[in-house]
Amino acid sequence: MDKKYTDSEVRGERSDHPDKSYAADEVRKLFFTENAKKKYDILTGSQKTFIDRELDDLRLSRSSSVSRKDNSELQQKIVFEEQNNQVIVTEILYDDYRNSKEYKKAQVRMYDMNN
Numbered sequence: 001m002d003k004k005y006t007d008s009e010v011r012g013e014r015s016d017h018p019d020k021s022y023a024a025d026e027v028r029k030l031f032f033t034e035n036a037k038k039k040y041d042i043l044t045g046s047q048k049t050f051i052d053r054e055l056d057d058l059r060l061s062r063s064s065s066v067s068r069k070d071n072s073e074l075q076q077k078i079v080f081e082e083q084n085n086q087v088i089v090t091e092i093l094y095d096d097y098r099n100s101k102e103y104k105k106a107q108v109r110m111y112d113m114n115n
Contacts, residue, residue, distance in 0.1 A: 010036075068080065
């Protein structure tokens, strides 16, 4: 398996939900493989927002029978493994929006509007 990175190394220090208190055994540690870390670093704003929400849900939820989280609108998936009180994110799958025709058209429109 690739080198594991902790959640704080990948996403920086994240604030826990201040309106809720969680017992220490309810909060699981997140780790990322090197490949998942690289893919996380490339994400754009809306893509990163979904991924961050899902990662926080993984940290704060009990174990489940699923091994991935999906977002069909943004065509994203988080593939993970659960071991004891840890979640290891092995892969983040998504369409590279910046290479899509829609993104390139939007860039041309924004350039035209600003010039």
